[in-house]
Amino acid sequence: MKTYAYKRELRLLTPADFQSVFDARPKKFSCRYYTILAAKSNFDKPRLGFTISKKKARFAVQRNKIKRVARDSFRLQQHELPNVDMVFIAKQGIALASNETLRHELEYTWKKIKRHMKS
Template identity: 45%
Template sequence: MPSFTFSKALRLLTPSDFKPVFDQAPFRASHQYFMFLARSNGLENPRLGLVVAKKNARLAVQRNRIKRLVREAFRAYQHQLPPIDCVFLTRKGIDQLDNETLRKQIEQQLKRLIKKAGATQP
């Protein structure tokens, strides 16, 4: 049975991990309140990076809630995702969404990424 943990191997940790995704991201899944940027990473597994700006979610409680929901969705879909580096970026108004709506929107955009990035993988 596959593991659904979110270990360090599944995270973008350093600025040098994030930079290639920001500079050249052929795959994008955009929503009114957030965006996923992604690019192939040449590894065996997908990795996730989170950029939840204080400008878009003022309170730490809100930022932590958003990050938790994104990590949960990523863990659930990690075995369907091709080996990509994925960065989640927030936009204004994301703090107004309730958990259920945000979770559904995140999952919908992850499915779009699977479709886009999976089509180009060998």
């Protein structure tokens, strides 16, 4: 039975985790609101980390909303994604995007990642 929890093992937590993605010549998957850097992983599950600066989303409420929407979308797609480490980098204007728009963009991005990062 598949579980759709977003547990600790599905997150990039330490600076070393993030640095390994940046150093691995990651593939870039972009839209107008964010860029996702994806690099092959030695783990048996995909992992996701976030970098959302105060310049991109000024208030904590906005940053938390973005992370909540992205985490939920990732949680539902985790069993179909290849074993990659991903870093979500917010772009200017993401704070003004609606939840629906972010979900739609993320669904499209997950499809691109599945197609280009096959294990």
